[in-house]
Every structure is written in C-alpha cells, then in structure tokens.
Amino acid sequence: MDLTTDQMKDACEKLFGDHPEDVIEPINSAEDALGQLMEIFHTIVNEASGNIECLRIKRLAEVGAYLAFDFANYTGSRYETMLERLVEQGIVSKRGKV
Structure with a gap:
C-alpha cells in the first residue's frame, strides 16, 4: 500500500509529534556542534x-578532533x-517546509 505525501507527513507527525523536517533537524544541529x-x-x-x-594533552586533543570530525561527517551525511x-x-x- 502506497501512502500519499499527506499521509506520510501525518504519520510522521503522529509518530514523532513534529513536522518531518523538525524531526531530522537535531541531526543537522549535531553536525554543527561536532564541527565546533x-x-x-x-x-x-x-x-x-x-x-x-603537553604531549599527552596534544594527543588526546588530536583524537577528540578526529572523532568530532568523523561523527560530524556521518551526521551531516545522514541529515542530507x-x-x-x-x-x-x-x-x-x-x-x-511545504
């Protein structure tokens, strides 16, 4: 059974309580936060x-930067x-929104 656009939008709003675009917006915000x-x-x-x-601090910060970059790429890709x-x-x- 194929749903119409309105039915899909309504189903999303019923399931998540928000417009579909608002449901995925936190992913976009996460990408921004991870970039920062x-x-x-x-x-x-x-x-x-x-x-x-400060060698240990530098190494830990490098790992943190790598993880933030990697997860920012992942969340950005999923959002898109x-x-x-x-x-x-x-x-x-x-x-x-339409």
Missing part, C-alpha cells in the same frame, strides 16, 4: 604543540540523505 568541537580540539592541539609537558528523501516525497521543499 573539532575546532576547539584543533585549538588545543595548536596551543600544546612544542611543549613536551533524510532531507533528500523528504524532498523526493514532496513532504518538504529544499528551502523549508
């Missing part, structure tokens, strides 16, 4: 560079895929 976290770690790496006593599917179904437009 990566920048913080890069700043720590740069500040700790050249100081042998979900948004694209919503657009393809006519549930949202690329510029916002």
